[in-house]
Amino acid sequence: MDVQRYISSGIIENHVIGLVSEAESREMETAIQQHPEVKAAVDAVQQDLEKYVMMLAKKPPVNLKKQILDRLKENTAVEEPLTPIPQPVASVEEIPVTDYTPKVPVSPLRIWQYAAAAAFTLLVASAVMNIAYYTKYNDTQSQYASLQDNQASFASEKDSLSAQLRHAQEELTMMKDPAFKWIKMLGTPKHQGIVATICWDPQSKATYILAQKLPEPPPDMQYQLWAIVNGKCIDAGVFATGEPAKAMQKVKDVTTAQAFAVTLEKKGGSPSPTLDQMFVAGKVAG
């Protein structure tokens, strides 16, 4: 580029005053950067113009400074967001006024790069959050499952406890009820030291047995209760031993009885007692 010719072409004066096209303006910016002579020429014209401007200087109204300083104090208290310095609006046929306002040049490519970077950052953040929340979800899920298990076991425990309580209350009711007769059956001479108790209401005929201390029978055998009336043995049903025997067990209703006896029979019971297998017996009082 012929720098001297460029300088004397008039473009510098027109650039400073704002009468060049955008393309010329860009060319000028490049020339200013590349050629110190061009920069010096531009600065010289700029300074001439500024001297001209200074000639037209005029003191602003006296109260204006105070107004501005007051606004500034308000503004400093509540910092307003940065607003870009507006450029004169250039209509289509107009050439924009030269603007020395320092601008941060942001090309569309750069904007896309920023946008892409922002999008990628958001994506990564989202993925991290997803993983974090998924882990949390799994934890919560297993906690929930174990809580459900706990809840279920509490519920069944509660059921069994309330069943036990109901049972205990029934037993207590029987014990309190004067209609019930309690017959303690002691061990026969062959089976000293073993005990079972009958609880019988002659009116309602309800009969219970409490097998306090009976030895565990062989697997194929079972204890059977008999009501004895005038030397005859009447079947009053079989009953369990072990865990259920810790509570009162309901057996068949008994209409009349002078005594009760328990024999060991084959599983399911026998129509008549095996008398040599009698374990306990007791008379009904009065």
Add this chain to the structure above:
Amino acid sequence: MESAFTYTESELIQGLKAKDQKVFSYLYDRYSPALYGVALKVLNDESNASDCLQEVFMKIWRNIDRYDESKGRLFTWMLNITRNTAIDTLRSKAHKMDQKIQDIGDDVHLYTGNLAVHPSVDHLGLSKVLEKLTKEQRIIIDLAYYKGCTQEEISRVLEIPLGTVKTRMRNAIIQLRNLLKLV
């Protein structure tokens, strides 16, 4: 209110960036006449020019971080803010082309030589410089600089061919320079 001491340009910039209100006050005292002169010249109305100047100083305060020393002097930057703000106001007030021309024609201060010159520069005798510019030279500078007119608009106002606007502009500025050298 005039500060008794002066700051260098870089001290001024530092102070403004640090939001030092004392520095700002100094800046106002030193530059407000020049900037007010510009606003007044663009808008041709004291009340509008005062509003504009307020806006300009607020922008200087808020946007000082955007000022880039490598791109030009602080005064040039402030001058451009003032010019842009004032021309924006002028356009937003829906001034038509005719109005702009009217404003220039009415500007008796400039064209009668009865100049309202800032005292600090008046003693330099600069007012005489203006008298030596031809009316056309002043108008072409003023239309472009103060009214933000385009080449086409200038061509229409001065009734000169579009192709000669730039040449006339250059000559006007060269004339201005020569006159300034005489001072």
